[in-house]
Amino acid sequence: MKVSLYNQFMRAGATRRDVLKGAASMAAIAAASGAGLGALTRPASAASELRAQILQIPGVGKGQPTDADFQQVGELCLEATKANVKEGEFAGVELSFMGLNNQNLHNVLFRGFLKPWEAYTGAKINWIDLAQADYNPRLQQAIATNTIDFDIVEMGAPFEGDVCGKGLTSEMPDWVKKQIDMDDLVAYLKPPVGTWDGKQYRVTVDGDAHNFNYRTDVFADAGLAEA
Template structure:
């Protein structure tokens, strides 16, 4: 998908990926196969497959998409490219992983390809994704296919019926969840859930806890970060700020599905599409997913908040929590500090530097096609 400057493009980062006329000429890549490795599921792999069929018809290149579990993507790509096996031509993975792969000299520099490409418009990619998702060391080493950051979704009809307002902080989130938990939200006569969060171990749950911690620990903007002391690179996790984030995260379990600790992202999506979630922590996918045939229970009822905040923030000098003020949190609004978490920044495609040149040309042309506006 092209990540646009408009609010729609930012809040629907995981909408169906789109393509346009390829930069390549018809028949230019006859006989070339591009092997792509990525995560399973329709949102990413499925759209690559669909656009791959179109790309093959237009250019002759055969696009083969292999799906592996999320936890296996990085090690498989790293091993394949670093050992020179080169059975993978393109990796579509979390954009932030590109830094480590590039440090090992494994990523093709895409700037020379972009310079000759009159189809792609990088100004059409929102600055955050263009500068932080696609570039490593000032060079374009990846092309975005799906821009992401985590948000909180809520069922407006459910909150209205309970006389509740959309949350502004994580404490508000818990308060709203407690008021709506157990209500029948889809008309099937059964009680549903105040909160739905994917918490399965060894999956993607570690992103959710960071969404809770960010507004408590990061107060000075994106340059500050919230994992390490920038000057010493010592972790800043053992403090009251992160402690509070874990406590808030744990408490959401009181209002979630009983099996929540074993739910991955696909499981919580199935629940919200069935109308069983009053509040949901997610990426951009729920917006377009509510239009699916199996999501009629929530169509037109789902609203989103870009990020929740905190009325207390970490004093890094003492490790204690202090009330928000303009002096300690200059970007705060009405006494609340906000720090929306990009949660790896979305999915991007990188070309294997070790592939042969014709394959690299076809691989770049396909990623360009995925990135172009419709």
């Protein structure tokens, strides 16, 4: 958000929570787009209905989705935002989102998912697109030179120490945890993942599980002990 806008909100009596409310809602929708699109606070039957609607959109064994399909998914996931934010409430607010654009994923998807969010809230998202190889140098340079030019960052867990350790992040409000239903995440993505000094700082967009598989008989024949 531009500093002038932030100061204007403060003079008008808004709290930091009010100002960040739109950003956190956006992050929650971004998370829902990648880590369980039905991860919203709604009855189980309604959540099942939402998943069923999303599964009718191209992309799950139904061909290559288009930007219009991404926007349709984003529109379907707006219910929680509409419950917390009035239409047009954040007109004039600008947020910068730094993330990846490789493999036609990440920011490419988020743009479509979040167009309905922008249209509803009135906020504008400025995108900082980075290739995988450029991400770490760009992030570290911004931290080292104190030239943070982004409000929201798509970031892997290995960088949490660099960012959270320097106090560059805002703690996730409790209402966001309820909105995205943290309990709906698989166990290995729940806290302490995404926390720093016991506080939750991020919404999970994506998660990978890495396995190391080996044949015990081969290890035994080679005279190697099992780890």
